[in-house]
Amino acid sequence: MNKNIFYILMVFAMVFWGASWVNVKILSSYINEYELVFLRMGISFISMFPVLYYFKFSFKIDLKTLILILLASIVLVLYSIVFFLGVEHGTAGFGGALVTTLIPINTFITLAIIHKKTISLKHSFALILGGFGVLTMLNIWSFDLSEIFSKDNIYFLIASILWPILTIISSKATKTNAMVFTFYVYIISTFVIYTFFIEDTLFNAVLNFDYIFWLNIFVITILSTTFATSIYFVGITKLGTKEVTSFIFLVPASALILSAIFLDEKITYNTILGTICTIVAIYILNNLNIFKTIELKK
Template identity: 50%
Template sequence: MTNTNKNIFYILLFFAMIGWGGSWVNIKILSNYLNEFETMFFRFFITAITMIPIILILRKSFKINLKAFFFVILTSIAMITYMKYFYLGTKFGTASLGGAFVTSLIPINTFLIMAILGSKKISKKDSFALALGAIGVMTMLNVWSFKSEEIFVIHNLYFILASVLWPLVTILSSKATKVSPIVFTLYLYIVTCILNLIFFVDLTTIEYEKLDSLFWINMLCLSIVASTFANTIYFLGVEKLGASEVSTFIFLVPFAAITLSAIFLKEEVTFSIIIGTILTIIAVKILNNIKILKK
């Protein structure tokens, strides 16, 4: 890949990460209109439709084998559970804390789960990084205030559950090795929509007249920008640039969530959230041997 094409990819990856960070703001606003399952259905229904032409342009096959489809179903169940707590944590808490806390804790929880499963070995360097990450997480939760009414609030529990559930989504989806990630994701969204319709959503009870322009702007941003666009660019980035290079851009997500929450939701971004996020990101960098500065 030429330097010009790389630079274009870097710019696209930057906006993709902004889209992921902005999804927390979108969910906070959408929680005023629909419940978690209805929001999930609309989001993934729109995303699935907009992904089809992209798959056609990329000339990916829509074929999926039985084993991969089995993991689609398992991953969909994990996805629904993750999205539920992602939604509830953001609804009752703040988008800035959720965006910083969950996105920075997910890589640490993924590492821990892989270590428990025996896929990773914890070295002294990793132990230091995990301890640093724990300090960062506790700082974000403001445990140093020693005020139980601030620490043990329900939205903090929701955020913790979300940060544990997303690694399960990642691990399960990685088991489907003989299908393109973007095609796997399409089927994941379709099955998630179907499961929501069967068990959780009744489209006839939704008050459509209350879904104003603010709703649709945020729903389209959540579906097209944060899902279709961001996921496609991320997958292509991994394919063209490599996972290690693309992973450095992930660090933009929590700061994007914090900044956009302050701008659009007028949320107060506390010093503890910023410091905790920085400490946790350093821990993730150490755990995954990510190099931020390159020649």
């Protein structure tokens, strides 16, 4: 495939990742958090199967990988639920900007602690800058505790902590292809949610929903999950990890812009300034070897 065409596909993949925040906001008026996780994971693993078969990936896993899959499934379910609740109570654009920029920073800090790495002055500055950006997005300078510690902010902050945990767990599965690992995680997550939280009446209900529901389901599953994830992993092999991860910076911008267009959400100066600060911080942190030991998948 032509490299320039692949660049275009990468841009679309990141835009679809950003769009998922808008999709969740719209879908929250149709179904609850458990139903959304069930439908998203269920449709995603079904649509991923032809992709895995096409690339002829092996579906074999060992006991260690199975345990990691089970752990990752639990964390993914928790992340997906707080992700939904945060968007339901708050705004999609703000959540997309805050969580997607805070995840790499939290991942860096977590890995630095685990590996007992000394943080240089340069990267300390990046963390301070990132912290300033996050605090600015949370509008902490207003000193309004009810706004700072609102439901949506708490949910978003929890999500930004859960995803690095999920990423680190996934990175331990060195004997299994990342897409195959994700495929099994989606299967387990779907089964867990269906067993404990889904009523059979859901299937009849979704058949009566309008095209807006199904359009958003299509985007958040086929485009945002299967297509975007596949392009991301293929991109790592074709372009390299560093070049591909740089495209992730498009996700928060996409979430903000698409939320303004489709949800009529206002983009505040605090959100813009905070997003810029955190993106610069991520760019600086991304040059450190410890940060390159894992792949960030959204």
